[in-house]
Amino acid sequence: MSAIEIIKFPDPILREKSRPVTDVDGLLQGIIDQMVETLYEVPGLGVAAPQVGKSLSLFVYDMTLKEGEKQKLTVLMNPEIVSREGEEIAEEGCLSIPDYWEKVKRSSRILVKGIDRHGKEIRIEAEGLHARLIQHEIDHLNGVLMLDHLSSLKRNILLRKIKKAKKTG
């Protein structure tokens, strides 16, 4: 088992709405293990299944990743935001749109429900960066990207940058 390369924008799989997970089987566990391995090799806090080419409602994240603390992995499948409160704007990046950060407005507090890797129902209360990360990953499962939250002016600047980077890289 090894890490998988993160799929980059504008790959069309990033625009697909992912399928809910229905079978918590060995095949699924293999996909999760690969995603976890990928998570700990990339410079990001979370990885959503579409980013590794799987159109499944599943993401993995670890908020402690950047703090040198003990790892605290969360695997969340079929997530649904039950309630949200407040709004905040902060800089955000995406592994599928490398080297780009922009301010995005998100709910400041959310309650999410879903299932863990064994199919057990879980509820997560999150705020601040944690809430932002979950909203970003859930967007991925719906085929929504960070750039969809930007003003058309900022989005056009970003798209031009990506085109340019492709030409020179």
Ligand SMILES: [Zn+2]
């Ligand atoms: Zn992302």
